[in-house]
Amino acid sequence: xxxxxxxxxxxxxxxxxxxxxxxxxxxxxxxxxxxxxxxxxxxxxxxxxxxxxxxxxxxxxxxxxxxxxxxxxxxxxxxxxxxxxxxxxxxxxxxxxxxxxxxxxxxxxxxxxxxxxxxxxxxxxxxxxxxxxxxxxxxxxxxxxxxxxxxxxxxxxxxxxxxxxxxxxxxxxxxxxxxxxxxxxxxxxxxxxxxxxxxxxxxx
Numbered sequence: 001x002x003x004x005x006x007x008x009x010x011x012x013x014x015x016x017x018x019x020x021x022x023x024x025x026x027x028x029x030x031x032x033x034x035x036x037x038x039x040x041x042x043x044x045x046x047x048x049x050x051x052x053x054x055x056x057x058x059x060x061x062x063x064x065x066x067x068x069x070x071x072x073x074x075x076x077x078x079x080x081x082x083x084x085x086x087x088x089x090x091x092x093x094x095x096x097x098x099x100x101x102x103x104x105x106x107x108x109x110x111x112x113x114x115x116x117x118x119x120x121x122x123x124x125x126x127x128x129x130x131x132x133x134x135x136x137x138x139x140x141x142x143x144x145x146x147x148x149x150x151x152x153x154x155x156x157x158x159x160x161x162x163x164x165x166x167x168x169x170x171x172x173x174x175x176x177x178x179x180x181x182x183x184x185x186x187x188x189x190x191x192x193x194x195x196x197x198x199x200x201x202x203x204x
Contacts, residue, residue, distance in 0.1 A: 011125050014050045016040045018128065021061035030058065049124060052110075060107055060128070063100045067130050068092065070137035082142045083193050087186050089138040090162055093131060094185065097167045098178045104164045131162035146200050154196040161185050161192075 020040035024031040031039075033054040037047040051057045073092050074085065097104060107127070114126045135158050143151065160166070170181035 007125070011129060013042065013046070014125055014128060015064070017042065017047055017050055017057060018061045018064040021057045022065040025058065025061060033057065056107075056110055059103055059110075063096075063103050063107070064128060064130075066100060067096055070133045073134070074137065082139070082145075083190050085138040085141070086135070086158065086189050086193060089134040090158075090185060090189060091182065093134055093162050094167075094178070094182050097164055101167065101171075105168070108164055108168070131159055134162060135159065146196060147203065150196055150200050150203070153199075154192060157192050158189065161188050 017036060017040045021031065021036045024035060024039055031054070033047050033051070034044050036054070036057055037044045040047070047057075070089065073089055074080070080088065111127045132155070135155055139151070139155065146154065166185065167181070170176045170178075170184075176184065
C-alpha cells in the first residue's frame with residue numbers, strides 16, 4: 001500500500017472511532033474506550049494507538065460531529081466562483097471554531113503534547129484533518145485551471161487560514177472580534193487566490 005492511501009486509511013480509522021463515540025454519547029452515558037472500540041469495529045489496542053485515553057475521544061467526538069460534510073456546503077447546481085466557494089467553505093469552519101473554542105483549544109493542547117515523529121516515519125495522525133476536505137471541496141470545480149505545483153501551493157496556503165490556529169491568532173495575538181476576523185480572512189483568501197491565478201497565467 002502506498003503512503004497516501006495508507007494515510008487516508010488511518011485518517012478514516014480515526015474518524016470511525018470518533019463517530020462511534022458520538023453514537024454512544026447519544027445514549028446518555030459516558031462509554032469506556034473498550035465500548036467505543038467495539039462500536040467502531042476496531043480492537044481496543046487500535047483505539048489506544050489513535051487516542052491516549054477515553055477523555056481525548058469524548059472531548060473531540062462532539063466537535064467532529066458538529067462539522068458538516070464539505071459536500072453539503074455547496075448545492076449541486078451552485079454557480080459560485082472560485083473565491084466565493086473558498087470563502088463559503090472557510091465561513092462554515094469559522095463558525096464551528098468559534099462555537100467550539102474551549103474544546104478546540106484543549107484538543108490542540110493535547111496534540112502539542114505528542115512527541116514529534118521521527119524523520120521519514122509514517123506515523124499515525126495526531127489530529128483529524130478537516131480543513132483539507134473543505135478546501136478540496138471548494139477548489140474541485142476549478143482544479144483543472146491550475147497545474148499541480150500551483151494547486152498544491154494554493155491548497156497549502158489556504159490551510160493556514162482555515163481552522164483552529166487562525167482563530168487563536170485572532171483571539172490571542174491580534175485580538176479581533178469574530179466578525180472582524182472573518183472579514184480579514186476573506187481578504188486573505190481572495191488575495192491568495194488572485195496570486196495563484198496570476199502565477200498560473202504567467203506560466204501560460
